Amino acid sequence: MELPLGFNFAAGYAGIRAKEQDDLALIVSGTPASAAAVFTRNQVQAAPVRLARAHLRQSRGKAGAILVNAGNANCATRTGAKVALACCQAAAKLLRLPVQQVLPASTGVIGVELDAKLITRKLPELHADLCSDLRKENFDRAARAIMTTDLVAKQAYAEVVLRRGTVRIAGMTKGSGMIQPRMATTLGFVVTDAGIPTPLLQGMLNRANALTYDCISVDGDTSTNDTLIVLANGASGVRPDPAEMALFELALTGVIETLAKAIARDGEGARKLITIEIAGASSSDAAQQIARWIANSPLVKTAIAGSDPNWGRIICAAGNAGVKFDPAKVDIDLQGVPVCRAGLAAEFDDAELKEKLDAPDCSIRFALQGRGKASARFWTCDLTERYIEINGSYRT
Amino acid sequence: MELPLGFNFAAGYAGIRAKEQDDLALIVSGTPASAAAVFTRNQVQAAPVRLARAHLRQSRGKAGAILVNAGNANCATRTGAKVALACCQAAAKLLRLPVQQVLPASTGVIGVELDAKLITRKLPELHADLCSDLRKENFDRAARAIMTTDLVAKQAYAEVVLRRGTVRIAGMTKGSGMIQPRMATTLGFVVTDAGIPTPLLQGMLNRANALTYDCISVDGDTSTNDTLIVLANGASGVRPDPAEMALFELALTGVIETLAKAIARDGEGARKLITIEIAGASSSDAAQQIARWIANSPLVKTAIAGSDPNWGRIICAAGNAGVKFDPAKVDIDLQGVPVCRAGLAAEFDDAELKEKLDAPDCSIRFALQGRGKASARFWTCDLTERYIEINGSYRT
Numbered sequence: 001m002e003l004p005l006g007f008n009f010a011a012g013y014a015g016i017r018a019k020e021q022d023d024l025a026l027i028v029s030g031t032p033a034s035a036a037a038v039f040t041r042n043q044v045q046a047a048p049v050r051l052a053r054a055h056l057r058q059s060r061g062k063a064g065a066i067l068v069n070a071g072n073a074n075c076a077t078r079t080g081a082k083v084a085l086a087c088c089q090a091a092a093k094l095l096r097l098p099v100q101q102v103l104p105a106s107t108g109v110i111g112v113e114l115d116a117k118l119i120t121r122k123l124p125e126l127h128a129d130l131c132s133d134l135r136k137e138n139f140d141r142a143a144r145a146i147m148t149t150d151l152v153a154k155q156a157y158a159e160v161v162l163r164r165g166t167v168r169i170a171g172m173t174k175g176s177g178m179i180q181p182r183m184a185t186t187l188g189f190v191v192t193d194a195g196i197p198t199p200l201l202q203g204m205l206n207r208a209n210a211l212t213y214d215c216i217s218v219d220g221d222t223s224t225n226d227t228l229i230v231l232a233n234g235a236s237g238v239r240p241d242p243a244e245m246a247l248f249e250l251a252l253t254g255v256i257e258t259l260a261k262a263i264a265r266d267g268e269g270a271r272k273l274i275t276i277e278i279a280g281a282s283s284s285d286a287a288q289q290i291a292r293w294i295a296n297s298p299l300v301k302t303a304i305a306g307s308d309p310n311w312g313r314i315i316c317a318a319g320n321a322g323v324k325f326d327p328a329k330v331d332i333d334l335q336g337v338p339v340c341r342a343g344l345a346a347e348f349d350d351a352e353l354k355e356k357l358d359a360p361d362c363s364i365r366f367a368l369q370g371r372g373k374a375s376a377r378f379w380t381c382d383l384t385e386r387y388i389e390i391n392g393s394y395r396t
Numbered sequence: 397m398e399l400p401l402g403f404n405f406a407a408g409y410a411g412i413r414a415k416e417q418d419d420l421a422l423i424v425s426g427t428p429a430s431a432a433a434v435f436t437r438n439q440v441q442a443a444p445v446r447l448a449r450a451h452l453r454q455s456r457g458k459a460g461a462i463l464v465n466a467g468n469a470n471c472a473t474r475t476g477a478k479v480a481l482a483c484c485q486a487a488a489k490l491l492r493l494p495v496q497q498v499l500p501a502s503t504g505v506i507g508v509e510l511d512a513k514l515i516t517r518k519l520p521e522l523h524a525d526l527c528s529d530l531r532k533e534n535f536d537r538a539a540r541a542i543m544t545t546d547l548v549a550k551q552a553y554a555e556v557v558l559r560r561g562t563v564r565i566a567g568m569t570k571g572s573g574m575i576q577p578r579m580a581t582t583l584g585f586v587v588t589d590a591g592i593p594t595p596l597l598q599g600m601l602n603r604a605n606a607l608t609y610d611c612i613s614v615d616g617d618t619s620t621n622d623t624l625i626v627l628a629n630g631a632s633g634v635r636p637d638p639a640e641m642a643l644f645e646l647a648l649t650g651v652i653e654t655l656a657k658a659i660a661r662d663g664e665g666a667r668k669l670i671t672i673e674i675a676g677a678s679s680s681d682a683a684q685q686i687a688r689w690i691a692n693s694p695l696v697k698t699a700i701a702g703s704d705p706n707w708g709r710i711i712c713a714a715g716n717a718g719v720k721f722d723p724a725k726v727d728i729d730l731q732g733v734p735v736c737r738a739g740l741a742a743e744f745d746d747a748e749l750k751e752k753l754d755a756p757d758c759s760i761r762f763a764l765q766g767r768g769k770a771s772a773r774f775w776t777c778d779l780t781e782r783y784i785e786i787n788g789s790y791r792t
Contacts, residue, residue, distance in 0.1 A: 044715035044723040076723065078740050111741045204548060224712050298694070299787055306788025312506025315472060316620050319440035327440040327472065344474050345507045356422025385781040391695055392702025392780075 001157040004193035006030040006235025007081055008140040011145035014122040016114070017071030020184040022145035024119060026091065026126045027066040027189055031287035032101055033233035034195075035063035036141035036202035038209050040226035046073050047080030049102035049225060051088065059100040061198030067091045067231055068146050069119060070174070072108040083116040090120040094127040105187050105227045107148055107174065143172035146187055147395045149390055150176045150266055156258035158251040160194070165238040167194035173228075173259040176268045187257055188213065188228040194248055195234030207232050208253040212260040215288070216379045217295045228256075235342055265360075269386030272362050274304055276378040280368035286323045287376035290366060293321035293376075300364075301383035307357035309350065311339040318366060325368050333365040342369070397553040400564040400589035402426040402631025405534040406522035406569050407541035410514045413467030413504070419540035420515060422487065422522045423462040423585055427496055429629035430591075431459035432598035434605050436622035442469050443476030444500035445621060448485065455496040456592030462625055464542050465486045465515060466570070468504040471620045479512040486516040501583050501623045503544055503570060539568035544788055546572045546662055554647040556590075561634040563590035565648055569624075569655040570581040572664045582653055585622040586607065590644055591630030598672055604649040611684070612775045613660035613691045624652075660775035665782030668758050670700055672774040676764035682719045682773035686762060687734035689717035690774070697779035698759075703753035705746065707735040714762060721764050729761040738765070760787055 007029050014024040039049050039055060049100040065089055075082050084104045092099040106114070129138065129210070158169040174185025197206070205228070213228055230252070242250045264274040276294050283288035294300055297317035303310040311332045319327065332340035335356040339350050362382075401423050410420040433452060435445050452459070463483055471474050480500045488495040489603065502510070539549040554565040571582025592600070601624070608623055626648070636644045661669040672690050677683035690696055693713035699706040707728045715723065728736035733744050733753040758778075 035525070042712060042715040043717075043719070043721060046710050076708060076736070076741070109706075110712060111736065113741075224708075224715060293644050298783070302784050302787035305784065308503075308788065312469070312472060312620075315440050316438065316506060319438040319620060321439075323439070325439060340472070340507065343472050344507075345472070383784060385784045387694070388698050388701065388779060388781045388784065391698035392704065 001159060002168055003135055003139055003170050004235065005190045006193055006233045008130040008135065009142045010126035011138065011141040012122055012126050012129070014069065014118045014319045015303045016069055016118055017108070022141060023069055023071045024122055024126065025068045025142035025145040027142065028095060028130055029064050029191070029233040030235065032062045032064045033228060033231040034198040034201045035061050035103065035231050036198060036205040037103070037152040037227065038205060039227045040223060040383035042074065042224050044224045046075035046105045046106060047077070048074055049079065049227060051084045052103045052105065052227060055088070055103055056101045059098070061139065062101055063103050063231060064097040065091055065095055066102040066103045066105065066231070068105045068187060070107050070146050070148055072106060072112060072114040073081045073110045073225050074106040076111045077113045079113055081142045083322050084112050087119045090123050094123055100267045104227055107146065107187055107225050109132070110224060116266045125209065139170065139172070146172065148174065149268055150174050152258055152260035152266055154266065156255040158255045160187040160251045161250055162238055162240050162244050162247070165236060167192060167236045167240070167248065171255045171256045171259050172314070173263060173318055175263040176266050178368030186223065186226055186263060188256070190230045190252070190255060192230070192232045192252070193236035194232055195239035196232040198247070200245065201230055201232050204252055207362065208248070211253065212257040215291070216260050216264040217292065217379060230306070254354065261379050264381050267381035269384040271384060272304060272360055272382040275361070275363045276380065276382045276383060277334050277363065277365045278376045279365070280371050281374040281376070282372035284374045284376060287374045288323045288378070289323050290318045290323065291376045291378035293317045294364060294366065295300055298383055301380065304362050305382035305384045307354045309334050309339055311358065314364060314366065315340065315343070325371060329369040329371070331367045331369065335359070335363055350365040397555060398564055399531055399566050400587050400631065402629045403587045404526040404531065405538045407534065407537040408518055408522050410465065410518035412465055412510070412514055418537060419465055419467045420518055420522065421464045421538035421541040422526065423538065423587065424491060424526055425460050425627055425629040426631065428458045429627035430594040430597045430733060431457050431499065431625060431627050432594060433499070433521040433623065433625045434601060435548070436619060438620050440620045442471035442502060442621040442773040442787045443473070443480040444470055444502045447477065448478045448499045448501065448623060451484070451496040451499055455494070455687035457598070458497055459485055459499050460497040461491055462499045462627070463500065464583060466503050466542050466544055466766050468502060468510040469506045469510060469621050470502040470510045472507045475509055482512040486519050490519055499625060501621070503542065503583055503621050506620060506623055522530065535568070542568065542570040543771060544570065544572065546570050546663055548662055550655055550658035550662065553694065554651045556579045556644055558634055558636050558640050558643070558645040558654055561632060562630045563588060563634050563636070563644065565651045566603050567651045567655050569616070569659060571659040572662050580731070582619060582622055582659060584652070586626045586648070586651060587632065588626070588628045588648070589632035590628055591635035592628040593645070596624055596641065597628050600645045600648055603645070603714040604652045607649065611679045611773060612656050612660040612685070613688065624663040641755060649732045657775050660777050663777035664786045665780040666777030667780060668700060668756055668778040670776045670778060671757070671759045672776065673759065673761045674772045676767050677770040677772070678768035680770045683770045684774070685717040685719050686714045687772045687774035689713045690760060690762065691776035694779055700753065701778035701780045703750045704738045705730050705735055705744070705749045705753065710760060710762065711736065711739070714759055721767060725765040727765065731755070731759055736772065
């Protein structure tokens, strides 16, 4: 699939992470793009999150570049604000952009000073690479450069054929641990060559985020650096007409959902993607609360890791969600197999279901009889020994 | 230390759990005792929890016996209520008590029918054992019989010398996984030969619970069966005078705190007890919220497992607690060593602190400068590969 027109990408190793592996990425639009973003709701917000917010406000939602580093979150550091600004200034100078049109993002360890020089020294090389013929290769390389404990790079693409022509959407994301989005999570960057005014774009992003990044969790921790940005530069020359906006939004949401699910599937130590569906709740909020509690229960996640159809843990986790329901009206299905009906054990073949639960995709359905019509969908992953190994010695 | 007067204990194997290991315990007071209790706040409550609540209401806070089984939670079962009642009736008949003075409690797997006959058949044997000379041995045996994945039996004792004589307190508890108490957790039984009217006893239990069982967590899951009962039978002939009630309450709280900490230390797969202290919060609620989020962060718990002084994860977890604070006014200490001052890295010897964190007791102190005077204390454990092993195949 073709990348959106008018965007260029570059990545390289700036020496921020100890291991020699690309840790700096640059995403550039040839013309200033409409920019929409959502950020972490953690009380502790990294310097680049604060600066990106300020830049979007000052530029009234216009951006020409995104500068991302991995290996250091630039959070809880003495020089954080200065470092983030210096890096944006260096990029702005090279790209001949007002500094407010450069959006910074960082991911990595918290509380360690980040040396701006590592980035500013490397930037000219990335700048020179932007115009290479290797646009797709550079896009892939940028997607790899923003990874931390991710095992795979995560991209998604879509093309939408509109009356006035075709528009393209492409996105990349990273995230594997410290994942429980609240309005946004981890890093995600989506670019499109459709022409969309900023306020419309922000509305689409908010709605898409609520259904995707806001519905995944790996470990229930929300990071200090979560950032999800969408740029729309209009380079296709196509601006969806009002009747087509919904079509475009559907495609954009699809790309963002693919990215979000890729994060849950690549959760630290995960072997399985778990899709949780809630039905029959009295409100969307109630449905989402129940989904979130099931998704974050270590006991549910370890049971799925062990392919153990232990539905008692699912009803127990739901009972902790702070949502009133009658346990005698709960139906639970695992992999489409009824395991609980009206709050009681259903008859099922244990060995057969155990085998079905060995699949890389597992589904949990939790339905309340006769409560309401609200539903929710949530994605998480199983919890394995590997999560502990990874996180017992991340910093040192 | 001597056990409280007027209480007898018995335990045996009723065949509820597959493994031949005691799974039934009986705690009996020679005379009806004042009874106070706190129960789980999960929406899904096991049959014995509902029946124990009803019995306490009907008896107006009097109880003569506690009947406990492990190996089956008697929760989300067709016959749950009937089974719990039949077992209490059988015990009441043998003990010549009104059935409302028998309090049931169960722990184990959810959603599997419990056969009442296993218990009623075994009860006469336990009844015969009650009057043996082996009171201490039987107390220990009962403490072992209520265990599930616990590695060690958990008991605590106190003696309080009052003006009119000495009173004794003894308690036992179980719990290792599915631990995040909300007003109560797991199973805990405390008996005393002091004479304390029920309303006073319930007040003491509520306050003690809020400072102890309500302040531990292993995995953030609250079980469907959590029950903590205190019986005061007055067999010592000593009723603390009003001025001494505070002294007695202190000792009772101490026993309950010892039991609660023993649960956190024996958390599934745990190698370390983590004590979390919050200081300088604007309210107790705020302090407890922050403590709870730090205690439940898998990233904090795995860092401690790996003896990794990764304070960034602690400030990040605190930032998710839904409590407003200025990150630039946060001080964090690990094992008494300053690792973060005013939201920034403090200088410390990494290797030295790593060694200190290898201890079986770890402390995290999180202080807010200039916010307020409220504090909180919370206990949890580290998160190790063993937790996953245990929980990947509990049911099957």
